[in-house]
Amino acid sequence: MKHVAATLLDTAKGIVEYSYEGNGPTILLFKGGHCTRDTDLSHSSLIYEGYSLLTISRPGYDKTDRSTGPSTEVFADTVIEVLNHLGINKVSVIAVSAAGPTGIALAVHHPERVEKLIMESAVTAPWEAGSKRQAKMLFGPSERVFWRSVKTLLRVMPDMVIKQMLGALTTENVENFYDQLSPNDRRFIFDMLATAQSGKGFSLDINQGIPDMSKIQAPVLGMYSHKDKSVPYSQALLLQSTVPSCEIYDVKSDSHLIWIGRSAQNVWNKRLEFLKQ
Incomplete structure (x- = not known):
């Protein structure tokens, strides 16, 4: 089993921190706002389901330089540099909360490298x-x-x-x-x-533009709650109405935190079902 924790890669745009562990098809995880290398919203358990989990810290978080992604498009190019360094051809992407625009950008600008995209309580519209x-x-x-x-x-x-x-x-x-x-x-x-820390990352998050979601070629699964105060359900509807191939899974959760509560197991099962399709 691969186990590469908190590794720094010197890319063309600056230092990127990533971890990589597990065996099997690679899932690329972009954590949400305020999340650090130590924050685990249950995704680490994917390695026990037969997947490799590659977690790349976004610009301004952990040791990843802001210069690696002043925009989501630039960071998408930086991510490809990481994938090339690791010899990874294609990934399924999970974008959590404020990382939504990052997942979208990678799927839009590098469609040949993205197998599937899962948006979990993920941002799809500019911040108010x-x-x-x-x-x-x-x-x-x-x-x-x-x-x-x-x-x-x-x-x-x-x-x-x-x-x-x-x-x-x-x-x-x-x-x-x-x-x-x-x-x-x-x-x-x-x-x-x-384990939370905003670093210089969240100030970037709130100003990121949203790439043209209609250009996403990969199948998309969006998992959202109607009772999410942080990312309104209207953003799920926007994702569904814009992306050519998109399924929205209504999570019976009482908050933004779809990874806990009575529907957590359903979220887990739906994620695995989508990845195995």
Whole structure:
């Protein structure tokens, strides 16, 4: 089994961090906003399903230089350089949340290298002005202070911090939603927050343009929740109406976090079904 963790590659545009492990067909994972090398939204288990998992940190995250992708089109070219370095011809791509435009760009600009594209609660439209202003305030120059404060409070008052964060992720009543979470679900959110860091990546995320999705040639699976406050379901409908070959799977989740809760196993099964088609 391959196991290459936190490797740095000096590309034409700068340093890119990636990890690569497992055997079998390669799945390329682009993690979402605020996610680091240590954030696992359950995708690492794909290696136990007979796949190789290649995780490439996007520009501004971990050790990947911003210069590798001032735009998603430029970063798509950088990703191809990584694939060439590893001798990988084609990949199935999973794009999570804010990484949606990155997955789209790779499929649009390098169709010959993308077998399938899975969009998981993934962004398909430009950020609204209000959301941009809030993001710049919290995750701009002071993002380290913000996350240091969050992680300190998380150790002392985890319930309070998790509820505060859930307010931005669900359209449901936060108290009711939290009460319904299992201990494993709460641990998932705790670990997600404990490993989060925006770096210089999220400030890039909120300003990325969306490539022309009508040019995507690969089959696309979009998995979205109607109760996602962070990425509205309208973005799922936009994806479905624009991409030539697209299936939207309605996740019966109460939040943006489709990887936990009563529908998590259905999400897992649907992902595997699509990959094996």
